[in-house]
Amino acid sequence: MAAAVTAVRGRLVWFRDDPFLVDRDEAFAYEEDGLLICEDGVITAAGDFQALRERLPEGVEPVHYPRHVITPGxxxxxxxxxxxxxxxxxxxxxxxxxxxxxxxxxxxxxxxxxxxxxxxxxxxxxxxxxxxxxxxxxxxxxxxxxxxxxxxxxxxxxxxxxxxxxxxxxxxxxxxxxxxxxxxxxxxxxxxxxxxxxxxxxxxxxxxxxxxxxxxxxxxxxxxxxxxxxxxxxxxxxxxxxxxxxxxxxxxxxxxxxxxxxxxxxxxxxxxxxxxxxxxxxxxxxxxxxxxxxxxxxxxxxxxxxxxxxxxxxxxxxxxxxxxxxxxxxxxxxxxxxxxxxxxxxxxxxxxxxxxxxxxxxxxxxxxxGIDDKVGSLEPGHEADFVVLDPGATPLLARRTARAADIDELLFVLAVLGDDRAVRATYVAGALAHDRDAVPTGGDGPCPGTPPGVRDGSGA
Missing domain, CATH: 3.20.20.140 (Metal-dependent hydrolases)
Structure with missing residues (x-):
């Protein structure tokens, strides 16, 4: 059977080591325009979109979350x-x-x-x-x-x-x-x-x-x-x-x-x-x-x-x-x-x-x-649990994050002003498990997946 493939595009942020103990740049991984590819619930690639786009299986188009930040769950x-x-x-x-x-x-x-x-x-x-x-x-x-x-x-x-x-x-x-x-x-x-x-x-x-x-x-x-x-x-x-x-x-x-x-x-x-x-x-x-x-x-x-x-x-x-x-x-x-x-x-x-x-x-x-070989990272081989954060989730967040000088300031503002409203989407083992903006189905809560045809995580 063909592997179940999930791909998302956006700002990728994760850690390779402990920034309390090693050089902050050595510990930190950031891709301004990143691509995350997951197969059968496991991350297989994470990096620059242009460098990785050729690795997308035929017919797989990444869900694009422009201006959003994608971190490990x-x-x-x-x-x-x-x-x-x-x-x-x-x-x-x-x-x-x-x-x-x-x-x-x-x-x-x-x-x-x-x-x-x-x-x-x-x-x-x-x-x-x-x-x-x-x-x-x-x-x-x-x-x-x-x-x-x-x-x-x-x-x-x-x-x-x-x-x-x-x-x-x-x-x-x-x-x-x-x-x-x-x-x-x-x-x-x-x-x-x-x-x-x-x-x-x-x-x-x-x-x-x-x-x-x-x-x-x-x-x-x-x-x-x-x-x-x-x-x-x-x-x-x-x-x-x-x-x-x-x-x-x-x-x-x-x-x-x-x-x-x-x-x-x-x-x-x-x-x-x-x-x-x-x-x-x-x-x-x-x-x-x-x-x-x-x-x-x-x-x-x-x-x-x-x-x-x-x-x-x-x-x-x-x-x-x-x-x-x-x-x-x-x-x-x-x-x-x-x-x-x-x-x-x-x-x-x-x-x-x-x-x-x-x-x-x-x-x-x-x-x-003791499970850092499984979760907590976007490194290939880890389970594909990740969260998509929306810097424009509220009017105040949108106004403040628009002035962020770099990724450090953007993350700081998200931490200080963010809450559940800033969580645009949550993926579990490569599958969309929560979609803040999904259209409700009959009053029973959000749809359990990406609405058909929607590839832009902004909802546009």
Whole structure:
């Protein structure tokens, strides 16, 4: 059978390396008039349009997005799909917010129908915001995991997720046991990891809600299945750190709890890390443990300012990605998340430029998850997940981007002023998965593909 070919034309932007650590031009790839060719869901060519046009198969005409910016699909390294319904719930501090909103909402996911409904809405929001890969918590209920992976499979999204492990300090309706949590997680991992584009993440919620026995079991499961990810929270809030110290008095600190139980290493993504010490950051770098920087939720709950320049210290650089942390996070948009990351860095006397921000949202996130050979780049051989950004999406964006002197300024304006409206289109495995401007079909939402005959992404 002939290969399924997708081709798009526009400004191409991606990263070949980490701009925090290497020369900014060496790390950055940009084609002013670029062509991206994809076959059977994989990128086969990316570069100058004139140089590559002869490689287009006969009869294939690229979809042209003039003046648009095409980047790898965004990678969200920390979110909670089960908290979609409680975004913008007032909370004084992290623990109060968990008690009053999060735990109440997550108990609803014992209902498989509710889980399926939220999973569908969650995936809609990802695509509307240009996110093609996400690492997310589910609930303690196994059916919440099945619902999300079933929806991700239907849409061919690359999602990583796991059942929350939680056997103390939470409502009875959300508690498992060390034994049942291990058995349920093992069954779900064997069912879903590597099934299509799905990845499983072993997911203790955070140290205060797991007994030593449960953390021991989680570490054992990861040793048995090192191909899985490990996803939890660390050092988000100063009160939380004190709580951990009281629960684990024999450990040297919050990170040492996870270290003691074998929960650090490549494939481990720890959300927040706002208050990690220098020694703890060094240990993360030494073990290959990544941190998800979640600026909108850290600001919303008043948890503190993550110092990205400390995390990327060349003496012990950590892998860092961006996370929306829905629902304490206030937007599904990684453009909006970049905006807040810039402000947080500025308050720490560090100028986070547009290249570094877009790196964190693409290749940086993929590296944090250990899947940079698959996503986060437009290099040939990577999966064809990409997003088309519209610099003229709103009147203000159009006016401001028209004055951009170069690609760096254009990206910066998109990060500061952009949101879901700036996402013109999202492609998943080479197929159009979201088209902002598609003609609705009978009131059921946008068409699932390019309207017949339309080759100009501007809609003209």
């Amino acid at each position: 965004f990678v969200d390294t920390h979110t909670h799909y089960v908290q979609t319904g409680i975004i913008a719930a007032f909370g004084a501090q992290l623990i109060d917010w968990l008690d009053h909103y999060t735990y109440v909402e997550e108990q609803r996911f014992s209902d498989a129908d509710h889980a399926r409904d939220v999973a569908s809405s969650f995936c809609d929001e990802l695509l509307r915001n240009g996110t093609t890969t996400a690492l997310t918590f589910c609930a303690v209920h196994p059916q919440s995991v099945d619902a999300l992976f079933e929806e991700a499979t239907r849409r061919n999204l690359r999602l990583a997720a796991g059942k929350v492990l939680m056997d103390r300090n939470a409502p009875d309706g959300l508690l498992d046991t060390a034994s049942s949590g291990y058995e349920d997680s093992k069954a779900l991992l064997e069912k879903w990891h590597g099934n299509g584009r799905n990845l499983y993440a072993i997911t203790p919620r955070f140290a205060p809600t797991s007994t030593p026995e449960q953390l021991e079991a989680a570490g054992a499961l990861w040793r048995e299945h090192p191909e899985a990810l490990m996803h939890t929270h660390v050092s988000e809030n100063t009160g939380e750190i004190s709580w951990v110290r009281s629960l684990f008095p024999d450990r040297h600190g919050y990170l040492d709890v996870y270290d003691h139980y074998g929960l650090l290493g490549p494939g481990a993504v720890l959300a927040h890390g706002v208050h990690l010490t220098g020694r703890e950051r060094g240990r993360c770098a030494e073990t290959g443990t990544a941190v998800a920087h979640c600026p909108t939720s850290n600001l919303f709950l008043g948890s503190g300012l993550f110092r990205v320049h400390d995390a990327k210290d060349p003496r012990h650089p950590m892998q860092v990605g961006l996370g929306t942390d829905i629902g304490a996070g206030t937007s599904f948009s990684l453009l909006a998340t970049m905006n807040e990351a810039y402000k947080v860095a500025k308050l720490s006397s560090y100028p986070l430029d547009s290249r570094k921000a877009f790196f964190l949202a693409t290749l940086g996130g993929a590296r944090a998850m």
